[in-house]
Amino acid sequence: MTDIPYDSEQVEKRAQHFWQVDGTFSAVEDLEREKFYCLCMFPYPSGQLHMGHVRNYTIGDVVSRYQRMQGKNVLQPMGWDAFGLPAEGAAIKHGMPPAKWTRENIDYMRGQLKRLGFGYDWNREFATCDPDYYRWEQWLFTRMLDKGLAYKKKAVVNWDPVDETVLANEQVIDGCGWRSGAPVERREIPQWFLRITDYAEELLAELDDLDWPEPVKIMQRNWIGRSEGVEVEFDIEDSDQALRIYTTRPDTLMGVSYMAVAAEHPLAMRAAEIDSELRAFIEECQRNAVSEAAMETMEKQGRSLGINAVHPITGETVPVWVANFVLIGYGTGAVMAVPGHDQRDWEFAREYGLPIKQVIEPAPGDTHACDIGSAAFVEYGVLVNSGKYTGLTFKKAFDAIASDLEAVGKGERQVNYRLRDWLISRQRYWGAPIPVITTGDDEPFGAPDETLPIVLPEDVDLGGGGSPIKQMPSFYETTDPVTGESATRETDTFDTFMESSWYYARFCSPDNDQAMLDERAGYWLPVDLYIGGIEHAILHLLYARFFHKIMRDEGLVDSPEPFKKLLTQGMVLKDGAKMSKSKGNTVDPQQLIDRYGADTVRLFIMFASPPEQSLEWSDDGVQGASRFLRRFWRLVQDYAQGEQPAALNPDEFDDSQRNLRRLVHTTIEKVSDDIGRRYTFNTAIAAIMELMNSVAKFKVENAQGRAVVGEAVDCAVLMLAPIVPHVCHELWSVLGHETAVTDERWPNVDKSALLADTMQIIVQVNGKLRARIEVATGVGNEVVEQVALADDNVQRFIADQPVRKVIVVPGKLVNVVV
RNA sequence: GCCCAGGUGGCGGAAUUGGUAGACGCGCUGGCUUCAGGUGCCAGUGGGGGCAACCCCGUGGAGGUUCAAGUCCUCUCCUGGGCACCA
Numbered sequence: 001m002t003d004i005p006y007d008s009e010q011v012e013k014r015a016q017h018f019w020q021v022d023g024t025f026s027a028v029e030d031l032e033r034e035k036f037y038c039l040c041m042f043p044y045p046s047g048q049l050h051m052g053h054v055r056n057y058t059i060g061d062v063v064s065r066y067q068r069m070q071g072k073n074v075l076q077p078m079g080w081d082a083f084g085l086p087a088e089g090a091a092i093k094h095g096m097p098p099a100k101w102t103r104e105n106i107d108y109m110r111g112q113l114k115r116l117g118f119g120y121d122w123n124r125e126f127a128t129c130d131p132d133y134y135r136w137e138q139w140l141f142t143r144m145l146d147k148g149l150a151y152k153k154k155a156v157v158n159w160d161p162v163d164e165t166v167l168a169n170e171q172v173i174d175g176c177g178w179r180s181g182a183p184v185e186r187r188e189i190p191q192w193f194l195r196i197t198d199y200a201e202e203l204l205a206e207l208d209d210l211d212w213p214e215p216v217k218i219m220q221r222n223w224i225g226r227s228e229g230v231e232v233e234f235d236i237e238d239s240d241q242a243l244r245i246y247t248t249r250p251d252t253l254m255g256v257s258y259m260a261v262a263a264e265h266p267l268a269m270r271a272a273e274i275d276s277e278l279r280a281f282i283e284e285c286q287r288n289a290v291s292e293a294a295m296e297t298m299e300k301q302g303r304s305l306g307i308n309a310v311h312p313i314t315g316e317t318v319p320v321w322v323a324n325f326v327l328i329g330y331g332t333g334a335v336m337a338v339p340g341h342d343q344r345d346w347e348f349a350r351e352y353g354l355p356i357k358q359v360i361e362p363a364p365g366d367t368h369a370c371d372i373g374s375a376a377f378v379e380y381g382v383l384v385n386s387g388k389y390t391g392l393t394f395k396k397a398f399d400a401i402a403s404d405l406e407a408v409g410k411g412e413r414q415v416n417y418r419l420r421d422w423l424i425s426r427q428r429y430w431g432a433p434i435p436v437i438t439t440g441d442d443e444p445f446g447a448p449d450e451t452l453p454i455v456l457p458e459d460v461d462l463g464g465g466g467s468p469i470k471q472m473p474s475f476y477e478t479t480d481p482v483t484g485e486s487a488t489r490e491t492d493t494f495d496t497f498m499e500s501s502w503y504y505a506r507f508c509s510p511d512n513d514q515a516m517l518d519e520r521a522g523y524w525l526p527v528d529l530y531i532g533g534i535e536h537a538i539l540h541l542l543y544a545r546f547f548h549k550i551m552r553d554e555g556l557v558d559s560p561e562p563f564k565k566l567l568t569q570g571m572v573l574k575d576g577a578k579m580s581k582s583k584g585n586t587v588d589p590q591q592l593i594d595r596y597g598a599d600t601v602r603l604f605i606m607f608a609s610p611p612e613q614s615l616e617w618s619d620d621g622v623q624g625a626s627r628f629l630r631r632f633w634r635l636v637q638d639y640a641q642g643e644q645p646a647a648l649n650p651d652e653f654d655d656s657q658r659n660l661r662r663l664v665h666t667t668i669e670k671v672s673d674d675i676g677r678r679y680t681f682n683t684a685i686a687a688i689m690e691l692m693n694s695v696a697k698f699k700v701e702n703a704q705g706r707a708v709v710g711e712a713v714d715c716a717v718l719m720l721a722p723i724v725p726h727v728c729h730e731l732w733s734v735l736g737h738e739t740a741v742t743d744e745r746w747p748n749v750d751k752s753a754l755l756a757d758t759m760q761i762i763v764q765v766n767g768k769l770r771a772r773i774e775v776a777t778g779v780g781n782e783v784v785e786q787v788a789l790a791d792d793n794v795q796r797f798i799a800d801q802p803v804r805k806v807i808v809v810p811g812k813l814v815n816v817v818v
Numbered sequence: 819g820c821c822c823a824g825g826u827g828g829c830g831g832a833a834u835u836g837g838u839a840g841a842c843g844c845g846c847u848g849g850c851u852u853c854a855g856g857u858g859c860c861a862g863u864g865g866g867g868g869c870a871a872c873c874c875c876g877u878g879g880a881g882g883u884u885c886a887a888g889u890c891c892u893c894u895c896c897u898g899g900g901c902a903c904c905a
Contacts, residue, residue: 044905085904158903168903215822219900222821292901296819344819419902426903496905535899537822570823571898578898607843608830612823614898616830620844623856628843631858673834683832686842693842762838767886769838793872807885813837817885 006633008597008727015729016117024742025119027075029523036072037524038064039504039563041532041540044081045105045127049112051572051579051605051617052533054589058602059569059611059681060531061118065722066675068119069746075524077507078113078120080106080127083431083496085168091430091462098430099458102129112590116598117726119742124510128499133506134432135453136516137498142435142446143554149195152444155423156290156329159187165466166427169291186286188264191425192434192492196546200224200417203545212566213612216537223538225418230402232336232411234259234309236267237317243267243309244332246416250405251397252338254386255359257349259309259320260302260335262328267320271305278303278322285324300325300348312410313401314387323348330420339376346376359386363393422543424495429467431493432456439480439487447489448481454489467491500540501547504530504562517556530563534612537568567679570614579617587617599724600626606681606723628689629727632720635696636713636731644736645710646703650752657708660698664712665753667691671719672746681723688719715747762813763788765797781808788814 019025029035040060043053057078064076080102087098094101106127113120126133144150158167162180166189171178196203204224207217229248236243243259261268263285272279281303288294302323309320325344326335339349339356349356358372360381370377380394389397405411425434433454435447447454457475460468469475469491476489508521532540541563548562571578574585592601604625609615653661667687674684695712698705714735721728721741732741756777761784763771771791775784785806788794794816801818808814 041905046905081905166903170904172903219822223901290903293819296901298819423902428903495903497902500905533899533905534823536905538900539902540905573898604843610831613831614824618830618844621830624843624845626856634858678834680832680834682830683834683842686832689842760838764837764886767837767884772838805885807837809837813886815837815885 004637006630006727008599008629011730012115012117012598012726015726016114018729018740019117019119019742022740024740025076025121026123027073027077027121029520030073031523033073034071035075035524035528036064036067037075037527038067038529039077039507039527039531041530041536042079042081042500042503043109044084044086045102045109046086047105047108049109049589051587051589051615052569054116054601055572055605055611055615056531056533056569057113057116057118058605059567059679060529061602061725062606062675062681062722063529063531063679064119065725065742066746068742069718069722069744070676071745075507076118076120077124077510078118078122079125079503079507080109080129081496081500081503082106082127082129083493083499085170085428085430087430088428088462095463097458097460098462099129102127102430112593115593116602119725124507126503126506126510128432128496128503129430129456131453131455132513133503134494134499136506137432137494137502138435138447138452138454139449139516140502140550140554141494141498142449142452144194144550145436145446149198149550150192150424151195152190152192154188155191155193155425156186156188157191157427158290159185161185163465169289172289175287175289183287184289186288186290189427191423192436193421193423194546196422196543197417197419199546199549200226200419202549203419203542206545206561210561210566211564213568216534216541216566216568219537220542223419223542227416227418229414229416230398230405230411231332231414232312232405233409234312234318234336236320237308237310239307241267243320243334245334245336246331246414247336248416249338249341250401250411251380251383251389251392251394252341252359253311253313253336253401254383254389255338255340255357256311256318256336257339257355257357258318258337260323260326260337260345260348261305261320262326262333263322263324264328265322265326265333267307267334268305268322271307271322275306278305282322285322288324295325295327298324300344300351302348302352304352312405312408319354321352331416340372341376341378343376343378357385359383422495422497422546424498425492426495427467427470427492429456429460429462429469429493431496432499433469434490434492434494436490437478437480437487438490439483439485444490451481456493467493497540497543501543502551504544505548505551505557517551521557525557526559526561527563529565529567531567531569531611534568534570541566567611569611570609572615572617574617587619592622596622596626597726599727600629603629603685603724607685608682610680610682628692629724631696632692632716633727633731635692636717636734639709639713640734640736642706645707648707648711649704652704653708654704656698657704660694660712661708661753662756663691663694664708664715665749665751668715668719668747669749669754672749675722684719685723688716692716717741718744718747759811761788761811763791763794764813764815765794766817767815768797770794770797781810784808784810785814789816 038060040056064074068074082102087102090101091098158172160167160177160180162182167177172184176183204226207220227248229246230250231246234243263282272282302321305320305322307320308317310317337345339345340358341360356372361384362368362370362381368379383389383392383397389400402413433456435454436444437447438444476491478487478489480487504527505517505521508524509518512518544562551557579586604622608621670687671684674680700706700709717728717731728741758774759777761773761775771793773787775787785808798818803818805817
């Protein structure tokens with residue numbers, strides 16, 4: 001028995017020192033070698049790593065080290081998503097500028113990442129609050145401005161009337177400001193947008209080719225929400241105004257019984273001028289939260305505007321209402337209501353006593369219930385009560401009605417998207433300044449390249465509430481670079497999603513001060529594997545895809561998409577709930593690292609569940625991981641104390657040696673598949689544990705026995721190296737190897753070792769397990785069937801019943817049906 | 819409300835293509851070793867029955883398809899994620 005104790009702290013120190021001195025993880029472009037760019041979503045520097053980070057970055061490190069052992073040229077960088085709201089809150093709380101707070105957090109968290117032994121190329125590190133970084137974002141924005149891809153229009157914000165500041169949705173709690181407690185108001189202010197909708201079709205189409213989880217692609221498709229419909233114009237009675245609406249169900253046009261417009265719609269505003277009760281209702285609507293979830297769940301309310309719209313086909317009039325569930329920022333801010341065939345319209349009509357008309361009935365053979373008296377019938381069907389359209393099916397009715405509307409100039413076919421343009425203005429301090437200048441009443445224009453970056457002043461005091469640069473003439477006062485006349489800088493900053501939309505590309509060329517990207521991006525991009533939380537499935541990933549296409553159109557990258565493969569990890573839970581300070585169920589990774597070492601933490605977090613599922617934290621489980629590593633250490637040390645093993649000679653094997661060697665190679669096969677293809681690290685670890693259990697039980701009785709164990713131990717160290725790299729670094733040299741384990745190749749499967757003489761077959765009678773039989777490998781189905789039928793227990797269950805059928809699945813099972 | 823996941827022993831999870839439910843680990847029980855300590859080793863461990871061989875039941879719930887269903891279909895309940903200014 002070895003008496004060398006497993007001292008994780010010393011082992012980890014030695015390995016990390018070696019990697020640093022050796023420059024193991026510095027990535028160098030090499031056109032001769034196949035590259036692998038592995039990227040994890042970078043962290044917001046909130047102060048310390050949490051378990052979600054540890055999980056995310058361990059997954060990325062395991063894949064990176066595995067791909068390196070496959071011979072790939074691996075790039076694994078790390079940086080900081082450093083702008084954002086929490087820094088402003090912390091600044092007010094601690095009386096410290098956000099920049100200082102952020103950079104101190106980064107220094108601490110970098111130390112934590114290093115302590116965990118992640119193989120990052122630290123030479124490429126940057127933070128998004130570095131002017132050298134956001135400079136190029138500002139530059140790209142001015143290109144977009146030139147191309148008309150960036151534009152300004154009014155948009156609604158949450159306004160805190162007491163603090164006189166714009167609030168994030170997160171800062172609105174039950175409709176009130178988080179600090180002031182005052183009811184929040186909707187306010188419209190001019191803001192910057194990016195025309196992501198110009199790319200809607202491409203963003204939708206290219207999803208098909210991505211190797212991403214299907215649920216994420218489905219969510220993005222739904223988010224983009226392509227629909228084919230008709231834009232219809234309703235005249236307003238006794239007026240030269242018109243009301244435009246978009247519908248995907250023109251087949252129900254003959255069932256329209258009222259129209260509904262948003263509170264901010266011009267028709268509603270006009271009507272409110274002469275109707276105080278209506279005005280009160282509209283004001284009430286403007287106190288509603290703006291989020292879609294709030295819109296959809298609140299009680300549906302409305303008021304009649306006292307005006308009528310004229311049906312474009314029948315000429316009949318229908319009343320126009322204002323409704324709290326219609327949003328001005330979405331579509332035309334107005335909808336046609338068909339209560340017979342839309343559930344929300346139905347409920348609204350019921351509430352306010354509006355007529356409900358059936359114009360669709362179920363198609364022949366359709367079994368959906370249809371009773372307009374108790375609910376809307378929302379399926380496609382056959383038209384009824386629809387004049388000349390009666391009897392048509394959906395598609396035919398769509399075409400006929402659309403054509404008729406087009407013929408009279410009252411409508412046109414249109415493809416619509418649910419996706420809206422990206423609002424990138426934030427009325428906050430801690431973000432990248434929007435590089436725009438305004439002179440007098442002229443249109444704003446982009447800051448000239450040579451004036452970039454527009455640097456955010458960092459030595460500020462946030463005590464005054466609101467963004468300090470809005471009160472800082474030294475920041476916003478400037479001159480027109482051409483005319484020299486006095487001008488004003490934009491004081492809004494970019495949405496922080498802007499920075500996270502292109503950082504993956506900048507890691508390729510982090511030190512270039514002449515250009516945003518260079519030819520190195522051509523080598524590394526696209527990212528081969530991108531790993532991060534499922535909560536980013538829509539927004540971040542859609543914005544990054546959009547940015548990539550913008551950069552492609554600017555000639556900066558040549559691929560269509562940024563992330564070839566995506567792995568979305570689940571959350572880390574404790575007692576069934578997300579870890580959070582308010583619930584008091586957090587587990588500090590640092591304490592665990594201090595107590596057990598990085599390898600134990602890495603092993604447990606990879607073993608506890610597969611990456612896509614949520615992970616239930618367990619302190620006892622960490623103990624188990626620690627125990628395994630100690631056993632593993634002892635087993636390898638014990639083996640290494642013996643003499644050099646003989647060469648493997650399969651002809652000399654006895655049965656137990658042959659069995660152990662078969663297990664070694666079936667394990668290599670399984671672990672390679674689990675890590676390389678399935679990303680199920682938990683089952684890979686389980687398989688290696690099984691192998692080690694068998695090695696521990698195995699009795700070495702001769703030279704070939706020792707040789708087989710030697711191969712098993714070597715392979716186990718190699719296969720565990722990506723997961724617990726420190727202990728494997730040390731054990732690899734203990735085993736007498738001169739090279740570093742990080743420079744070794746992944747073990748190969750010896751196919752000849754996999755062959756077995758016999759196989760086990762399951763025998764069922766009527767689908768229930770009744771016997772297990774052992775047959776020689778390769779015997780025919782007839783023989784297997786005979787042996788199965790001859791089994792005593794099988795005979796007992798067949799009894800005197802006639803055998804109706806026998807199903808034989810080769811190599812697996814026999815099912816006897818009686 | 820809408821979109822997307824998930825629900826399997828006391829616990830985390832496994833079962834990859836419809837073919838042995840519960841691998842591996844934790845916990846627990848019994849035993850051995852030990853200067854009983856967050857040590858090591860051995861055996862057992864889904865529920866019920868049986869001395870045993872074995873048998874019956876069992877994957878949130880209700881139906882269905884199939885020789886065979888954790889896996890496929892329909893409905894339903896519960897939990898989690900997202901919903902455009904948290905990141």
